[in-house]
Amino acid sequence: GQNIDQPTEMTATEGAIVQINCTYQTSGFNGLFWYQQHAGEAPTFLSYNVLDGLEEKGRFSSFLSRSKGYSYLLLKELQMKDSASYLCAVRAGANNLFFGTGTRLTVIP
């Protein structure tokens, strides 16, 4: 089975940097994905990591350590519109994604 843990809630200030951690235990690991989800909307793809290291995409970066079962999503220059849930998801086996419960990020002025 899969076990994915991430903090339930975080608060950060506009313009700041925030790091959202995710730890996982899974069999057949085949990549880790981060999605953003605004309330009542679909998950929107942000980034993925298959190999260890840092992947950077504009204001968003994601890091993976497979040996530690650990990933983080780094958001820089926070904006109010970044207030959302951030979902860590592990691809196990060929295809399917298994999601954590998500971290609800609130950005305050």
Added chain:
Amino acid sequence: EPEVTQTPSHQVTQMGQEVILRCVPISNHLYFYWYRQILGQKVEFLVSFYNNEISEKSEIFDDQFSVERPDGSNFTLKIRSTKLEDSAMYFCASSPGQGAGNTIYFGEGSWLTVV
């Protein structure tokens, strides 16, 4: 930008009724999925579909559920006899291939309320 589209966006149905949720995956994608999210809970995998057959399904996807690709563009989820606990947001998703690096793209969801 191509996207996954779903209909209806919201459906209210009585317990015991059949429901069909419809999806049009991204046109060049080969793998299709249904996920659901009960209010306030995590996104849960239901089923994946490739080459006109189910490739994987979860424990949630019991005999009350079925999927079909009736033509070259649509992908449907049928719930034969709905229960109150089936109330959830149902997301259709698709990906171009399988394995590492193939991103799964989600539709906007169909919100099902069973009363």
